[in-house]
Amino acid sequence: MSAQLRETAGELAAVLWREHAVYRDRSGCVVIRGEHVQRWISLAPAGGRDEILVRAGRILDGGTTAPARSEAVVPLSSGTGELAATCRRLLAEAAAYAAPLAPRPAESGRGRRSGKSSRSGRRRRRMGFSSWVIVACVAGVVALSAYSTSIGG
Structure with a gap:
């Protein structure tokens, strides 16, 4: 079965992507990586004798793979076209799971850091316009109080 999976993965990779890498991972699945499209596909034996479990996911910045977002069980006897x-x-x-959501108006000034993010280590937070206005107002109040203290006493 593993030799048949490897052969099927090679044929499938050639149909899906021009640039790809096919390898076997630690669990025995055959993985097809398309670095240029930031996606991966794995093929593994499923519960049935002539069935394979096909899983797909994203490749994150830095080359690590995100967990599979979708999967399906396909008969191994089906042709390469149906498998593709x-x-x-x-x-x-x-890809639909990976598409960024448009920020709601209440979140427009905040960084979206809830949950785990692959970019959280690299991303710097930037201050929005309203934050700069608040900083300027606080600085103005401090300057005004310092000025009134120096004049009054």
Whole structure:
């Protein structure tokens, strides 16, 4: 089964992407990486004798892989075309999960740091316009109180 998975993965990779890497991971799955599209696909034996579990996910900044966002069980006897169609559907679902959401008006000035983010280590927070206005007002109040103290006493 593992030799058949490897052969199927090689054919599938050639259909899906021009640039790809095919390898076996620690758990015995065959993984196809498309670095240029930041996506991966894995093929593993499923519960049935002639079935494979196809999973798809994203490749994060730095080259690590995000957990699978979508998966499907496909008969191994199905042709490369049907398997490629299933993979394209799973990749589209993974891309839909990766699409950034538009910030709501209440969040527009804040960085979106809830949950785990692959970019949180690299990303710097920037102050929004309203934060600068508040800093300027506080500085003005401090300057005014210092001025009134020096004049009054």
